[in-house]
Amino acid sequence: MSVVQIVKIVGLGAVALTLSVEWLGWLFCRLWPRKITRGPLKEVFFFPTEVACTERLFTPDSPFPCPCPLPHNVNTSFTRLLGHILSASSSLDLCVFAFTNLDLSRAVLALHTRGIPIRILTDMDYTLITGSQIGAIRRAGICVRCDSGAVHMHHKFAVVDGRRLITGSLNWTLTAIQSNKENILVTEEPDLVLPFITEFQRLWVVNDPARRHLLSIASLVL
Amino acid sequence: MSVVQIVKIVGLGAVALTLSVEWLGWLFCRLWPRKITRGPLKEVFFFPTEVACTERLFTPDSPFPCPCPLPHNVNTSFTRLLGHILSASSSLDLCVFAFTNLDLSRAVLALHTRGIPIRILTDMDYTLITGSQIGAIRRAGICVRCDSGAVHMHHKFAVVDGRRLITGSLNWTLTAIQSNKENILVTEEPDLVLPFITEFQRLWVVNDPARRHLLSIASLVL
Numbered sequence: 001m002s003v004v005q006i007v008k009i010v011g012l013g014a015v016a017l018t019l020s021v022e023w024l025g026w027l028f029c030r031l032w033p034r035k036i037t038r039g040p041l042k043e044v045f046f047f048p049t050e051v052a053c054t055e056r057l058f059t060p061d062s063p064f065p066c067p068c069p070l071p072h073n074v075n076t077s078f079t080r081l082l083g084h085i086l087s088a089s090s091s092l093d094l095c096v097f098a099f100t101n102l103d104l105s106r107a108v109l110a111l112h113t114r115g116i117p118i119r120i121l122t123d124m125d126y127t128l129i130t131g132s133q134i135g136a137i138r139r140a141g142i143c144v145r146c147d148s149g150a151v152h153m154h155h156k157f158a159v160v161d162g163r164r165l166i167t168g169s170l171n172w173t174l175t176a177i178q179s180n181k182e183n184i185l186v187t188e189e190p191d192l193v194l195p196f197i198t199e200f201q202r203l204w205v206v207n208d209p210a211r212r213h214l215l216s217i218a219s220l221v222l
Numbered sequence: 223m224s225v226v227q228i229v230k231i232v233g234l235g236a237v238a239l240t241l242s243v244e245w246l247g248w249l250f251c252r253l254w255p256r257k258i259t260r261g262p263l264k265e266v267f268f269f270p271t272e273v274a275c276t277e278r279l280f281t282p283d284s285p286f287p288c289p290c291p292l293p294h295n296v297n298t299s300f301t302r303l304l305g306h307i308l309s310a311s312s313s314l315d316l317c318v319f320a321f322t323n324l325d326l327s328r329a330v331l332a333l334h335t336r337g338i339p340i341r342i343l344t345d346m347d348y349t350l351i352t353g354s355q356i357g358a359i360r361r362a363g364i365c366v367r368c369d370s371g372a373v374h375m376h377h378k379f380a381v382v383d384g385r386r387l388i389t390g391s392l393n394w395t396l397t398a399i400q401s402n403k404e405n406i407l408v409t410e411e412p413d414l415v416l417p418f419i420t421e422f423q424r425l426w427v428v429n430d431p432a433r434r435h436l437l438s439i440a441s442l443v444l
Contacts (some may be wrong), residue, residue, distance in 0.1 A: 004269050008230050015236045039261065044417035048373075097391075151270075151401035154391050167407065169319075169391065179373035181425065185389065185407070185414060192407060195266035203403065 040188040045077035047170060047182040052076050054103050057086055077128060077184065078177050081166070082107055084186055088116050088160045093103040093200045095121040095155040098129060105133035112142050121155075121203055124148040131174075145207040153203075156198055165193040237320040262410035267299035269392060269404040274298050276325050279308055280332060283392050300399050303388070304329055304363065306408055310338050310382045315422045317343040317377040320351060327355035343377075343425055347371040353396075367429040375425075379418055387415040 020152040031155055052074035067074060083090070085107045092111055099105070101120060120137060124146040127134040138144050147153035157167035168184040170176045187193065205211065274296035277288040284330060307314070307329045308390035314333055321327070321344060334340055342359060346368040349356040360366050379389035390406040392398045409415065427433065 008233070011230070011237045012233045014240070015233050015352050018240045025437065041411040042411060044414060046417070046421050055334050110352070149403075151397065152403070154398065154402040156391050167390070167405065169378050169389075175373065176376065179374040181369065181371075181374070183379065183389065183418070183421070187414070189264060189411070191264040192266060194410070195268070196405070199268050199405070210393065 018192070027055060030047040039121045040190070041164065041186065042189065043080070043186040045080055045184045047077050047176065047184070047216060048178050049077040050074070051178060052079060052080055054079060057082050058106065078103075081170075081184055081186075082115075084164065085158065086110065087164075090116065092116060092118045092158075093121075093159045093162075093197070093204075094118070095153070095200055095203065096172050097123050097152060097154050097156055098126045098138075098173050098176075099132035099133050100129065100173045101133070101177060102174075104172045105136060108133075108137060108142065109140055112140055118142045119140055119200075119204060121153065121200065121207060122143045122146055125152075133172075145204060147203070147207050157200075159193065159197055159200060162197065163193060164188050165189075165196050167196065194201050239263065249363065258355055262347075262412070263386065264411065265302070265408040267302055267406045267408075269299050269398065269406070270400050270402060271299040272296070273400060274301060276301060276304055279304050280328065300325075303392075303406055303408075304384065306382060306388055307380065308332065309386075312338065312383045313381075314338060314340045314421070315381045315426075316340070317375070317422055317425065318394050319345050319374060319376050319377050319378055320348045320395050320398075321355050321359075322351065322353035322395045323355070323399060324396075326394045327358060330355075330359060330364065331362055334362055340364050341422075341426060342366045343375065343422065343429060344368055345375040347374075355394075367426060367431070369425070369429050379422075381422060384419065385412075385415060386410050387418050388437075389418065 043181065051070060053066050053068050053070040053072045055062075055068065056073065057079060066134075066150065082103060085104065088111050092108070094108070099120075108118060108120075120134070120142060122134055126132065127146060131144050134144055134146075156169065156171050159165055164186065165188070166184060168182065170182040170184050176182050273292060275288050275290050275292040275294045277284075277290065278294040278295065279301060304325060307326065310333050314330070316330070321342075330340060330342075342356070342364060344356055344366065348354065349368060356366055356368075378391065378393050379387065382388055386408065387410070388406060388408050390404065392402075392406050398404050
């Protein structure tokens, strides 16, 4: 086979390969549009949200319809937020200023019952507010650390399974969800998620009670 | 020229074109990495931030060094936030619960002096707190609308030039910036920015005093 023939075959082969890759890309794009055209998950919800029954999210396999008078099977900002929390399959790291909402507390306890590791960081002063769920969560055996500084631990974010960030202006309270004007942003964009994972880990270590105890002993000795 | 020759020429031409496009893509990627590899702007800042001089951001062309005792030319979470606000060239829409920070107020007034259209939505109750900048901003002629509902307008977001979203847990107060644990997320990702633009516009219309006045008259008549 001459050199010219080899060049021709290689050239035509390259064209065939290029066209195949292009066509496969187009096909992939049509079949799974989000993976190619939209990138990682990105959602925004606003509050207040209409009040709806959330029972189906907790007991999806129940054969009995919920008898409560609230609207059922309604997709609201809150049911979507709850769905993201309940979707956790390997971990939940939560860093929240105020936590009084009963449905969100039930979601956290449900994940704990499923054996999913949960870490909660919260503001010490706000564990004492009326209706705080931190006591019940602690009693269930979930690891909670409190920021006891003179100022507020004002974050309101969660990281689900180490890859899905839920952040915004919304505290985990009933007033925030049903009354206030609030926002929540959910994303799996690594450039946005990773800094929050790092910050959570930093705050988790800083607020380790054992570490604080050792530091206070050291300051007394020195 | 025979058909075989035409096929060869077209084939080799296609290969040359494909390789050129690939090479140009690689070159573009090397020269402007963010545009290709990272997609739209995505940044996260955490607070509290160290205190640093911000004078250079307001007077970048001043030949005189700032005589203040604070550290100069330091890149902190706050100088980056301030930089994003001051980068506005066509509009600033701000939806913030509490606004007492003097530097951020100065930035808003500087944009107004440059003739950039500014719209501010805030919580009525929080315009009355000590140090609120809303009065000074209104007196400068900037359009401010207040949410006077019984609950909080708890958002803390801004949209710069209709394309850059700044959102998070941080109120525009000195305590939030220098003391609290807070976060700010900055992005130009359209899927995240557009819902905030729509929500701002909705709240802006809802809180139009003229509309509220007409509605109250209508309720009296009916």
